[in-house]
Amino acid sequence: MREDDGTDTPGRDPHQLWLNHQPQSQARARRGRKPAFTREAITTAAVALADTEGLEAVTMRRVAAQVGAGVMSLYSYAPDKDTLLELMIDHVSGELPASATLTGDWRTDLKTVAHLQRANMLRHPWLPAALSTRRSLGPNTLAFLEHALAALRPTGLDGAAKLEIFAQLTAFVAGHVTHELTQAAAADSPDRAAAEARYLATVAADGHHPELAEALAAPARPLTPEATFARFLNRLIDGVGTD
Incomplete structure (x- = not known):
């Protein structure tokens, strides 16, 4: 992963991360080139690594190998490990049944x-x-x-x-x-x-x-x-x- 220099990146702005995120691969897709992978695929690969080997195993190099991408190309999706963790946490939160019926108690x-x-x-x-x-x-x-x-x-x-x-x-x-x-x-x-x-x-x-x-x-x-x-x-x- 990149060293964290303490400066803000687009991925750390929650508005940019969750609402306005558009990696370069998506922009290319609009011009007719289909992206080789997606943010969902990257996040899924990172979660699978963490599940089997722990958070220490989650590096850009390992995740890139899992999705068959170049390491540098992943940074438009997750500029640092903190951002990747945000994506991973929200990904597994999708397993929680948010529409379950409430009893009123x-x-x-x-x-x-x-x-x-x-x-x-x-x-x-x-x-x-x-x-x-x-x-x-x-x-x-x-x-x-x-x-x-x-x-x-x-x-x-x-x-x-x-x-x-x-x-x-x-x-x-x-x-x-x-x-x-x-x-x-x-x-x-x-x-x-x-x-x-x-x-x-x-x-x-x-x-x-x-x-x-x-x-x-x-x-x-x-x-x-x-x-x-x-x-x-x-x-x-x-x-x-x-x-």
């Missing part, structure tokens, strides 16, 4: 929104980290945001509060999925998990951590990823006020 509907976000992030493990760098909202992201705001309409909250709740919910899901993926990787090492359990048991029995000892002695709760996420989500949303 805002807590139920908001929990559904969160479960949809979690499933999307698990399909694309690079997404939670990428969201922290997002600078603008593309059309697919806006469509899902519109759906989430509609789910919050029965609360009577003002627009700013509803936007804050959606941002808080998205941050929670991203953080939880990051932890979930880390825990899943750690589960591949049973010896490490057993060692951690022995350590906590020893600490809890030393007499200096009575609260921890009581917590560890409590009946175990279902530890499947789905059940754990649902419990955490319930605590978050059930605690949201409406004033």
